[in-house]
Amino acid sequence: MYDRRHLYDSPDDYFAFGDSVMVLSPSAALIICEQAATNGRVIARIEGGYWQESNRFQPRIDMIWDGADPPVSADAAHANNLLAAGFIQAHAPPLSAFVFTSSPLTGWPQRVPSGAL
Numbered sequence: 001m002y003d004r005r006h007l008y009d010s011p012d013d014y015f016a017f018g019d020s021v022m023v024l025s026p027s028a029a030l031i032i033c034e035q036a037a038t039n040g041r042v043i044a045r046i047e048g049g050y051w052q053e054s055n056r057f058q059p060r061i062d063m064i065w066d067g068a069d070p071p072v073s074a075d076a077a078h079a080n081n082l083l084a085a086g087f088i089q090a091h092a093p094p095l096s097a098f099v100f101t102s103s104p105l106t107g108w109p110q111r112v113p114s115g116a117l
Contacts (some may be wrong), residue, residue, distance in 0.1 A: 005055040007097055014100070015039050023057045023099055026092035033085035036102060042077035043067045043084040045101040048091050057097055071107040 008014065008022050011031040024032065029046070036043055048063035065087040068080040088098060 007051045007055075011035060021099060021101075023051065023097045025051075025097065026088055026095070029088050029092075029098040029100070030085050032100065033081045033088065036081045037074050037078040037105070040105055041102040042070050042072050042105055043081050043100055043102050044069065046084055046087060047099045048088075048095040049097055049099075050095065051097040057099065059099070060095065063091060063095060070103045070105060072105055074105060077105050 004022070006023070007025055009025040009028050011024075011028050014022060014024065014028065014032050015035070033043060044067050046065040046067075047059050048065075049057055049059040052058055065084060067084055068076060070077075072080065092098075
């Protein structure tokens, strides 16, 4: 089980827990962007903010990046995820933490018609 009061610095944790809402360091976030398409994920949103000494994430409402809306091909997901990495590189520092929303390449599970997979 992941801990919401922990700043994760390993991309392995993100992929192990699935589409978890976990706070990621800039280095982990960049690696996730590079590996997400290979792991069948497309980055749909990134929220940037600051990791506080009190072990809390303080989001910046003006630091939101919106990506592709799946379903998308693996190539389109990879291109999208590289744009996501560019957002992180452009804003870290000063931002010290990021929260991702990602989806399977096939689309959001709640939006895939029954029997389509």
